[in-house]
Amino acid sequence: MTKSDRRDAPRRAPPEEYAVVAARIRPGYDVEVVDMSGGGVLVESRHRLMPGATVELYLRCEKQPATVVRGRVVRCYVVRLGEDTVRYQGAIAFERYLRTFEKAPRNGYGVPER
Numbered sequence: 001m002t003k004s005d006r007r008d009a010p011r012r013a014p015p016e017e018y019a020v021v022a023a024r025i026r027p028g029y030d031v032e033v034v035d036m037s038g039g040g041v042l043v044e045s046r047h048r049l050m051p052g053a054t055v056e057l058y059l060r061c062e063k064q065p066a067t068v069v070r071g072r073v074v075r076c077y078v079v080r081l082g083e084d085t086v087r088y089q090g091a092i093a094f095e096r097y098l099r100t101f102e103k104a105p106r107n108g109y110g111v112p113e114r
Contacts, residue, residue, distance in 0.1 A: 025049070026056040031090075033059075038100070040071065040093040049076040049090035057092060070095045 020033045023043060031043035041057065049055065053073045060066045071092040080087035 020061050022060040024058045038098045042091050044087055044089050048088050049073045051075055
């Protein structure tokens with residue numbers, strides 16, 4: 001059994017790097033993108049996402065055309081409690097890899113080839 005090494009995985013990037021203007025999960029829940037990569041996204045919302053559920057995520061970016069991608073909710077947990085609000089973070093694994101959101105290694109840092 002071989003163990004996967006996370007250092008070989010593509011780097012994640014903050015949403016500002018892709019200029020995400022808006023994100024929404026069908027049927028119309030607005031979400032904030034916390035972190036993303038070509039394989040998935042971490043979002044924050046007032047709505048609880050059910051682990052195992054299939055969702056459609058609509059991403060509108062400044063520098064790219066709008067994208068709709070299907071994914072599966074991997075986990076969801078409470079990150080903030082207020083007097084009258086609850087905020088959740090949910091991780092969504094995309095059904096297909098999106099090269100558009102793959103982070104290129106920065107100069108001076110990279111994972112050495114084997």
